[in-house]
Amino acid sequence: MRTLHGQRGWLGLIGLLLALVIVAVLAQKVLKTYGLLPGAEPGARSASERGCAARVSQSPRRMTERGVTPTPAAAMERARGLESAVQQQAQDMNKRIDEGTK
Numbered sequence: 001m002r003t004l005h006g007q008r009g010w011l012g013l014i015g016l017l018l019a020l021v022i023v024a025v026l027a028q029k030v031l032k033t034y035g036l037l038p039g040a041e042p043g044a045r046s047a048s049e050r051g052c053a054a055r056v057s058q059s060p061r062r063m064t065e066r067g068v069t070p071t072p073a074a075a076m077e078r079a080r081g082l083e084s085a086v087q088q089q090a091q092d093m094n095k096r097i098d099e100g101t102k
Helices: 002-033 060-065 072-101
Strands: none
Touching: none
């Protein structure tokens, strides 16, 4: 009875290690699929290879419906484009405010 009670801790530890290994393998596959780790799978291609870079203005939902997963690089380009548009709008708004106060 005493040996069975002593083994419970080891079984729990082995179970946790097994779960950690499973999560690590799944995370590695996901990172390779997104192109964040070198050595992507042969069937996986980046979004720029599929011609997605030219269609940055499309919504991510449409791209995933077609089976094209947006890469982080494409998301960064969209964010930079949005940032420049917001800055331009802010400058225009400041000009209108300045003209209105004169």
